[in-house]
Amino acid sequence: MLKKRIAQKLASHLPLSGEEIFQALEVPAHENHGDLALPCFILSRMLKQNPQQIAGEWAPKLTSDYWEVEAAGPYLNFKLNRPLVMEQYMSSNRDGAGFTAAPNIGQGKRVIIDMSSPNIAKPFGIGHLRSTMIGNALYHILRKIGYDTVNVNHLGDWGTQFGKQIVAYLEWGDDAAIAADPIKAYLSLYVKFHQEVENRPELELQAREWFAKLEAGDETALNYWNKFITDSKTEFQRLYDRLGVRFDHVLGESFYNDKMEAVAEELEQLGLLEESDGAMVVRLDDEGLPPCIIRKSDGSSIYATRDLTTALYRHDVMGGDKLLYVVGSEQTLHFRQIALVLERMGKPWSKQLQHVPFGLMRMNGQKMSTRKGKVVFLEEVLDEAVQHALLKIEEKNPDLADKHEVAEAIGIGAVVFGDLLHSRILNVDFNLADTVNFEGETGPYVQYAYARIQRLLTRAELEYGQQQADSTTYSFQEAADDYSWQLFKHLVAYPEALAQAAERSEPSVLARYLIECAQAFNRFYRHQRIFIENSSERTAKLELVKATGACLEEGLHLLGIRTPVEI
Structure with a gap:
């Protein structure tokens, strides 16, 4: 990550740790102010000087081959030496592999993800897409950053x-x-x-x-x-x-039927159960919450009993260090109750039970209802999306081999990406025509950028053969223009996008990153000649192209989207 590298280099000059500098560094609002800025307020108390004075005094001391630095009021603005930074970074990240490296944040801890969970004998509607694909993306993103991820489909079968x-x-x-x-x-x-x-x-x-x-x-x-x-x-x-x-x-829910009574007995032994209108509950009045019902007045269990049992099983038997529940936002109160009851049972890991809520998916503004039969079947939406994609392919590339298979990847990818691009907590009004579009902020736009990259790399191999593939000599002296630089900065931000998506349980962070990366690549492609006589410059640009392809491919796969090499 570029920002972390700069922070580490600055740490040898400033009376701050690399982590403190990393947290303080900002991206200036205007590109002509530089690539990174350090606000000197952080040094003011330590040095007992005003920030503007600190910036003026320290700017000359921080001169380096790696950057130019100038004081701008209370800020130190750093303009990086583009060719040097790019060459150093690219030489240590051959074939784009280094760009897709990720920090080992998870360190092997096991995360159990509750996701999808459709009801038996009920339709898999468009609304079920959210839990399924948000959960699927988190499963892959968390695994990428070092967690041992386990996903569970908790079927509604009782x-x-x-x-x-x-x-x-x-x-x-x-x-x-x-x-x-x-x-x-x-x-x-x-x-x-x-x-x-x-x-x-x-x-x-x-x-x-x-x-x-x-x-x-x-x-x-x-x-x-x-x-x-x-x-x-x-x-x-x-x-x-x-x-x-x-x-x-x-x-399914029925799996826990023979395990619930032991949980109810434990609650009783701990003195947590109280009678309320004939039902047995755990009171949560001090938290300002309604009681958590454990047994109904007729003696039968309720879904809270089942979810307590499920959480205990996932921690004690399945070995979950962290439990994620990718479930609609209407269940927020329920999961707060479950976590609090577990805490009162003396389970310190209750803090690691996390509800990952998401908003409703509507079709044309209408909420769906199984009981009334107002359901949009997901399969029908996927079929229609694939047909839209097939029509687009027929327009763009009628002679494409395996066009039906490609249309399947594009159509389904469009539906999935269209959902994941939204912040999960927001309600989504699904519109198929907008989703299956090769322009704009869509899945097909990113997939098409990836396919274009594969065509460029295939052409490079055909025209320059193994010599190009084996080349280790390149220079960014002529390939450090604004378009190449902006693309490079997007590439080095990939690990940070992964970390943020994981930390916030928010796949939209990665989806947004992929859109911006594809946009940066397309601007680079439109404004830069890649196949030129100067082999050093040509190789440098092709290295950028290759690294972009690696980031787009892996990012899409983490979101559960396929990457056809030709569209």
Whole structure:
């Protein structure tokens, strides 16, 4: 990281540590003021001088081959020696590999990520994309910076809704329709149940009876339940395959059924349970929060009991040092309650339970509802995105080989990138036409920049052969123009973008970085001649091109997006 290198060099001249200087260094608002600026307020108290005086006195003392320095009021502005900095950095980072190196922040600590978690017999809607792909990106980003990442798909496979699903299946189920399209058929049955129950309240009673049978282990109820699970998992897997998402563990809510009573007993032994209107709760009044319900008045458990059990299992059995829950922002209160109850149980690691909330995804401003049948199926959105991409490819490159495979990568990549580019906490109003666009701040724009880089590198190999590949001699004396320099500065910022994305659990930081890097590359490409006679300058520029390709490729892959070499 360039800023860290400068901080380390300055540390040998200033009465500050490299870390203190690194934290203080700023990027000037105007490029003509320099590449980095050090505000001298940080030195004022130490040297007992005003910042402007310090800047004026220290500027001559900090002269170096590595930079020019001048005082500007209370600031020391550093203008780096572009050719020297670029040559030193590039020579130690051959083939772009050094640019994608990342700091070992995680140091092997295990992070368990709860993500995706669709409900059995319910559609995988466009709204499920958020938990799935935010979680997937964090899984890869955290692994890149040294964490041992484990992802868990916590399927919603338990609850009173299964009593309703069984009743609906027995009343109106059509096995042929279910075989043809299980999830849509099950959704239709679920919606019909809620429509019919208004006029036939006995259906609600039947649903409760069937769920009671399921909880009691009734064989017939279990057979229906297992059918719903098997059909749903098959359909979900098709979507995960298209999205390129893999799970280390797929554990439904039912996995914890036989483990919850021990947790309730521990809470009771610790004196944390209190009766409230017939229910057993852990009071959190001193935190200004409503009580956390552990047992309902009828003696049954609730999802808080299940999530406490899940957290304990992930820490004690799965060995999680940190537990992330990529779950919608509407569950913020719930996860605060869970963390506080764990803390009162004497679990010091409760501070490492982190909710990673995200906003709603809407279609044309409309919130989706499973119960009312207002769902936009993710698969239909992906299919449409792929068709849009195919039309664009037909316009740009009709003779492209494997165009359908490329369209799949572009279309799905567009949908994923379009989501991840937004700060996760914001609501997203999904617009397909804007998302599948080769111009603007989109996934296809970054993918196209990567494909252009591959064409340039292929041409270099064809025209200059192995001589170009083996060359270690290059000079940035003629390749330190503004466009090359701006691209270089974007490249060296890659590790910092990774670190920030991880620290904030915010994949949009990396997505935004990739957009800006692709933009810097395209400006460089438009304004610079690369294939020139001067082999030293040509090699220098091709090294920049190669490093850009490495950053774009890895960055997109960390976000779960494929990189076709030709579009």
